[in-house]
Amino acid sequence: MKGNPLERDKLKSENDWAVSVLNAIQNAVILVNEDGYIAFANWEAESFFGASASYLARHTIYAYIPFGSPLLTLIDQVRERRAPVNEYRVDLSSPRLGADKLVDIYVAPVLSEPGAVVIVFQERSMADKIDRQLTHRAAARSVTGLASMLAHEIKNPLSGIRGAAQLLETSVSDEDRALTQLICEETDRIVSLVDRMEVFSDERPVDRMPINIHSVLDHVKAAAKAGFARHIRITENYDPSLPAVHANRDQLIQVFMNLIKNAAEAVGDRPDAEITLTTAYRPGIRMSVAGTREKISLPLEFCVIDNGPGIPEDLLPHLFDPFITTKTNGSGLGLALVAKIIGGHGGIVECDRQNNKTIFRVLMPASRNIAPDSEA
Numbered sequence: 550m551k552g553n554p555l556e557r558d559k560l561k562s563e564n565d566w567a568v569s570v571l572n573a574i575q576n577a578v579i580l581v582n583e584d585g586y587i588a589f590a591n592w593e594a595e596s597f598f599g600a601s602a603s604y605l606a607r608h609t610i611y612a613y614i615p616f617g618s619p620l621l622t623l624i625d626q627v628r629e630r631r632a633p634v635n636e637y638r639v640d641l642s643s644p645r646l647g648a649d650k651l652v653d654i655y656v657a658p659v660l661s662e663p664g665a666v667v668i669v670f671q672e673r674s675m676a677d678k679i680d681r682q683l684t685h686r687a688a689a690r691s692v693t694g695l696a697s698m699l700a701h702e703i704k705n706p707l708s709g710i711r712g713a714a715q716l717l718e719t720s721v722s723d724e725d726r727a728l729t730q731l732i733c734e735e736t737d738r739i740v741s742l743v744d745r746m747e748v749f750s751d752e753r754p755v756d757r758m759p760i761n762i763h764s765v766l767d768h769v770k771a772a773a774k775a776g777f778a779r780h781i782r783i784t785e786n787y788d789p790s791l792p793a794v795h796a797n798r799d800q801l802i803q804v805f806m807n808l809i810k811n812a813a814e815a816v817g818d819r820p821d822a823e824i825t826l827t828t829a830y831r832p833g834i835r836m837s838v839a840g841t842r843e844k845i846s847l848p849l850e851f852c853v854i855d856n857g858p859g860i861p862e863d864l865l866p867h868l869f870d871p872f873i874t875t876k877t878n879g880s881g882l883g884l885a886l887v888a889k890i891i892g893g894h895g896g897i898v899e900c901d902r903q904n905n906k907t908i909f910r911v912l913m914p915a916s917r918n919i920a921p922d923s924e925a
Contacts, residue, residue, distance in 0.1 A: 576671045581624065583664025585609035597670055598646065610668075615643045620668070623656045627666050633657035641670075703739070711736040757894075759793035759916040760801060762851055766826050769805045778813040778824065786827040794849055795916035800890045804898075807883045808853040808909045815857030815907060825854040831912070847896055847912040854908045860900060868900050 571578050571589075577597035580589035587605040595601055598613055614620050619639050627634055634656050641650040652670045659665040714732040721729060770783050794801075809824060816822035831850045860868060869888040891898045896913035 576669050578670075579605070579610075579668050580659065581610050581666050581668060582662070585611055588665070594670075597672075613643075613645055614641060620654060620656075623654065624666055624668075627656045627658050628664055631658045631660070707736045707740055757795050757797050760796050760798050762791065762794050762801070762828055762849070763787055763789075765798060765801045766805060766828070766851075769802055769809055770826065772806065773809050773813065777810055780818075780822075781813055781816060782823045783809075784823065784825050786825060788828050788830055791828050791830055791849065793916040794913050796894050796913070800894075804887050804890050804911070805851075805853065807887050808911075811883065812853050812855035812857070812907070812909070815855050815859075817857070819857070821856065823856050825852075827852040827854065847914055849913045849915055851911040851913070852908055854906050856906050859902050859905070859907050862902075869898065 568591075571591040572593075574591060575593060577594035578589075578591045579587050579594050582588045586607075586609050590598070590602040590605045595605070598605060610624070611621070618641060619636055620641065623634055623636055636654045636656075639652055639654050641652055643650070650672075652672050655669040655671075657667050659667060711733050714729045714736070718726055718729040718733075766785070766787075770785075773781075774783065809826075812824045816824065827850075829850045829852075830848050832846070832848045869884050888898055891911055891913065894913055896911060898909065898911045901908045901910060
């Protein structure tokens with residue numbers, strides 16, 4: 550390269566800065582030249598396409614995008630009009646890119662390079678998960694009203710029915726006594742179910758403080774290993790530098806006890822049964838606060854991963870709705886309660902299926918006062 554050495558150094562520095570900025574973007578960004586080759590791909594694009602930038606540079610965009618895809622039409626439009634375009638909820642699913650590749654696309658011309666375009670892919674998965682999470686919260690609120698009604702309108706009559714059955718038990722034959730005992734057992738079962746639902750109607754404020762999530766997970770793991778998960782291998786992959794989470798310790802224990810118990814029931818007696826607990830810092834996820842312009846960041850990620858048979862695809866979107874369960878004798882309230890508690894803390898919880906593993910992922914805000922609790 551000829552010219553002033555200072556100018557060359559300045560240009561190189563500017564290029565380095567540009568590449569650093571593009572690599573910092575959480576969306577996949579590629580540059581497609583006039584011949585259709587992928588001349589540049591940032592780090593997120595490498596993950597999106599499942600290939601390195603150098604490998605992508607040897608292939609055209611047509612090798613990755615399904616034939617007849619709207620993206621190809623968008624590229625032609627941008628080249629012809631030399632103006633940017635947007636397209637939402639474009640399905641790019643293919644054997645090469647994988648299933649469920651639903652994205653929003655921004656395509657813009659590179660005015661200094663005739664025929665070249667920049668393409669930005671924004672995956673819809675997280676946006677859709679947050680939408681579903683808001684639906685889960687609304688469902689939990691509807692259960693709150695139902696729980697209050699059940700507590701007042703059902704428990705009192707049940708007490709009368711049980712008392713009458715106990716009185717009858719003293720004056721009936723042995724053959725009929727079995728029926729009165731059945732009445733008592735069934736009324737007790739219904740009362741127990743109502744008691745579980747009453748948790749949803751408890752809207753009292755709870756004390757929160759900076760909590761070290763690892764002390765919570767260690768407590769839950771110890772309890773699980775002493776009981777329902779004694780024969781299951783539980784491993785950890787923690788980020789030791791994670792800041793504290795602003796939460797109620799007892800409620801977090803309840804959340805992760807539910808998730809780990811579900812994982813233990815999913816893996817069952819498999820010889821290779823394993824549950825993995827992970828924590829990580831994932832900046833970039835922000836969520837709007839209803840009724841305000843405020844947006845909170847959800848950088849703390851806590852996962853419970855199991856290698857069980859997985860959850861049916863048709864149940865995944867409704868998994869946190871009340872009364873949805875895959876268990877024969879399940880009530881379908883455990884995960885709804887998890888969604889309510891995490892939602893009350895300003896976070897979200899979702900379930901994914903990746904690499905034959907089921908992942909329950911909890912995203913929560915960090916505590917502004919990052920000093921952890923005394924057990925940290």
